Amino acid sequence: MAADGSALSDTQLSGAELDRVVTAAHTALGGAQRDDGHWVYELEADATIPAEYILLEHFLDRIDDELEQKMAVYLRRIQSEDHGGWPLYHDGDFNISASVKAYFALKAAGDDINAPHMKRAREAILDHGGAERTNVFTRFQLALFGDVPWRATPVMPVEIMLLPPSAFFSVWNMSYWSRTVIAPLLVLAALRPVAVNPRRVHVRELFVTPPEKVKDWIRGPYRSAWGYVFKGLDMAMRPLLPLVPARTHQKAIKAAIDFIEPRLNGKDGIGAIYPAMANTVMMYRTLGVPDTDPRAATAWEAVQRLVVTKDDEAYCQPCVSPIWDTGLSGHAMIEAASGPNGIAPEATLAALKKTSAWLRSKQILDVKGDWAVRNPGLAPGGWAFQYGNDYYPDVDDTAVVGMLLHREGDPANAEAIERARVWIVGMQSSNGGWGAFDIDNNKEILNHIPFADHGALLDPPTADVTARCISFLAQLGNPADEPVIQRGLEYLRRDQEADGSWFGRWGTNYVYGTWSVLCAFNAAGVSHDDPAVVRAVEWLRSVQRPDGGWGEGCESYEGGPHGTYKESLPSQTAWGALALMAAGRRDDPAVARAMSWLASQQDENGEWHEDPYNAVGFPKVFYLRYHGYKQFFPLMALARYRNLESSNTRRVAFGF
Structure with a gap:
């Protein structure tokens, strides 16, 4: 049977x-x-990567209209007929973070917010609590465009780049993908740039509560009591961050850059994964590095190489x-x-x-x-x-x-x-198993910090x-x-x-x-x-x-x-x-x-x-x-x- x-x-x-x-x-x-x-x-993910690619072009004011229109066709095609938003996989349930990014990208590409597909998406997002309920990486994206205050993101001080491997919160206790994504993101969070955003596109209409009035941005998901402990630590650290000496702060930014630059990886890009590459491109722009600088130019080329362009649509792969x-x-x-x-x-x-x-x-x-x-x-x-x-x-x-x-x-x-x-x-790890990239990368407690709401900060066997x-x-x-x-x-x-x-x-x-x-x-x-x-x-x-x-x-x-x-x-x-x-x-x-x-x-x-x-x-x-x-x-x-x-x-x- x-x-x-x-x-x-x-x-x-x-x-x-x-x-x-x-x-x-x-x-x-x-x-x-x-x-x-x-x-x-081809290696295809969900709506988030092509949506982030469009937003990256607007962050930099390096807009390729023809490519964006093809990506918009792709995003419209994979929008769900059932729930009006975007899922994380074929025929999946509504996902608020993917939906907010896809809506934002389509609006940036010129879609009328009163078009039927945009109206359906907006209603679905609002029905699920609005953009204030998105995940950490989406809130970082919104902060870069000034659509949420930086307090909407968890405390992730760039000073963690100074911690040795023996330290509990060291990046060396995180997975490879976390390290390569976090290092440039910490620089961005420290410097708090604002996207060029030449068309002045924003998505305030996706919030149930105006962003400046949201009191509690850190609301889980909590997988254990440790989640509440780390939320308390997040709250306690916020008033202390301005007290970090400027010299230490600059030393930490330099440590992040010193980590990144040996790993730029030429045309294959840092970590050879899109989020790390995109964060690095934005980091160089924020640091004032000219687009013509070999580091910035090659980092941008690495992102371009992930784009799949077809006759009538295009999308960006997460990697190859x-x-x-x-x-x-x-x-x-x-x-x-x-x-x-x-x-x-x-x-x-x-x-x-x-x-x-x-x-x-x-x-x-x-x-x-x-x-x-x-x-x-x-x-x-x-x-x-x-x-x-x-x-x-x-x-x-x-x-x-x-x-x-x-x-x-x-x-x-x-x-x-x-x-x-x-x-x-x-x-081989000490428990007899193997992880994908690291040995004994299994400090599970780190998956309970507010930044790790995706629950995948580690690479255990x-x-x-x-x-x-x-x-x-x-x-x-x-x-x-x-x-x-x-x-x-x-x-x-x-x-x-x-x-x-x-x-x-x-x-x-x-x-x-x-x-x-x-x-x-x-x-x-x-x-x-x-x-x-x-x-x-x-x-x-x-x-x-x-x-x-x-x-x-x-x-x-x-x-x-x-x-x-x-x-x-x-x-x-x-x-x-x-x-x-x-x-x-x-x-x-x-x-x-x-x-x-x-x-x-x-x-x-x-x-x-x-x-x-x-x-x-x-x-x-x-x-x-x-x-x-x-x-x-x-x-x-x-x-x-x-x-x-x-x-x-x-x-x-x-x-x-």
């Missing part, structure tokens, strides 16, 4: 049809490979994902080329040699990034998520790339793989990243790594949910997390009859949809049920099927049904389509849609299913 109690489909995919579907998908994915061997797909897309595409391609029925194995492997060479060129070997604060003796050896982000290699990407280079088999990969192995081992690291190390089979793997497995066992699933921190959600962990268990040789595996398998079966697919909405991050959605999705169906195959259930009827569903959804070009978001930046706050997921994960699953038909062991030694 399906999750909703209905009968499950029992269709079976023929061998010939399976070969046809795999071949078509392989051709489509191969056609997306760039000449130098890599892949990159070429290393991640390349690693996962490569795994799908090599899977399709493997086995007795492998698709164009010689041509595929030749193309993947270019991929391996490109990836080797991107390995970070000469920069000890922020991660080295916690492990200064560890040699670099990771890969970033983006084209370039040397201070912030990504543990997850490094494991995926390491597995691909190992599978591809070129002897030239050996040194890169070994350096990655050493780095991954050195990045998670099941999905830990699973990928175990998969990589197990695939390499170095005996010295066995204790490291066992500590990781113990962490995963402790982290299993009561229903048998695992939380997916970076992909939506429990289907993703469960797939990741079952792959790691399989690679590490955990028995397919292990109680943890059996519980996970039964959970996956219980949430399979009647049509044979799997789907999970972002609502599962917000208290919704695990592993369910109103429709099946190609990416999540692939994860569910891959998870069952990793658990030794290749011949389970659930897997056959998933393969039939995937085949039925493939278009004439060998591709799949899905609109719902399939990943997360910050749960409950920021969600992502990887445009490549719907292409390479189904191919990976279908090819694995075909290859396991001819396998004697039905077990794979690699982590996907």
Whole structure:
């Protein structure tokens, strides 16, 4: 029976049809490979990033009307027909912060506030308490335009840049994305600039209470009693800030700049993420640095490179994902080329040699990034998520790339793989898990300060990243790594949910997390009859949809049920099927049904389509849609299913 109690489909995919579907998908994915061997797909967030981009142009008075009008088309298109505002993901509920930013951006781009779509948005915003109820980052944006007083933002003195790593409130106890976003933001908060705003656009009509009359801007969400304690501390610190000596204040601003400038990262931008880049652009303008200065000019160019422009609309990506897309595409391609029925194995492997060479060129070997604060003796050896982000290699990407280079088999990969192995081992946290960018970045109490109303100030170990690291190390089979793997497995066992699933921190959600962990268990040789595996398998079966697919909405991050959605999705169906195959259930009827569903959804070009978001930046706050997921994960699953038909062991030694 399906999750909703209905009968499950029992269709079976023929061998010939399976070969046809795999071949078509392989051709489509191969056609997306760039000449130098890599892949990159669009990475889409919600309305906030393109809205912030428009407002950034108005802050600077660097307005590109043609581009703004295309972004306005995009913002209007993704406005909800149901509630009139903007959600954080496809078909999601109203979000007041995204809605205020989108409305402000459309007004800045010239939309009449009495136009039907603007009227609907304004009414929805006011019905939800008005712009005074937006999150911290939105209130900072409003303060920069003079629409709220600076007291609407939490106390975040720039002097925290002077604190050493041992200090509780040090930026070194925050995640990489927090550090790179906060450093320039602290300078802005210290200097309190006002946007140029040449068209004098403001949004006072979005406030229930006039901003100057709002008495309490800090109203949670409070996740524990610590939230109230930190609010009291915020109130106590406000009258003390003017007493900070001017010399100390200037020293702190300089410390922020000294942190930022080595990490400017050229055309890839500080942190290679939009919020950090935009804050840095505004910081340089506020400091009086000319736009022609190489630092300011390159920072602005980095922002521009995130813009996706199409014939009739445009939007701004939060970042780009070429290393991640390349690693996962490569795994799908090599899977399709493997086995007795492998698709164009010689041509595929030749193309993947270019991929391996490109990836080797991107390995970070000469920069000890922020991660080295916690492990200064560890040699670099990771890969970033983006084209370039040397201070912030990504543990997850490094494991995926390491597995691909190992599978591809070129002897030239050996040194890169070994350096990655050493780095991954050195990045293990004390609880046995791995975070995405840092070691032991888990001072959870910091998520209760008023600034952290998004609840994502930290980068603690998670099941999905830990699973990928175990998969990589197990695939390499170095005996010295066995204790490291066992500590990781113990962490995963402790982290299993009561229903048998695992939380997916970076992909939506429990289907993703469960797939990741079952792959790691399989690679590490955990028995397919292990109680943890059996519980996970039964959970996956219980949430399979009647049509044979799997789907999970972002609502599962917000208290919704695990592993369910109103429709099946190609990416999540692939994860569910891959998870069952990793658990030794290749011949389970659930897997056959998933393969039939995937085949039925493939278009004439060998591709799949899905609109719902399939990943997360910050749960409950920021969600992502990887445009490549719907292409390479189904191919990976279908090819694995075909290859396991001819396998004697039905077990794979690699982590996907």
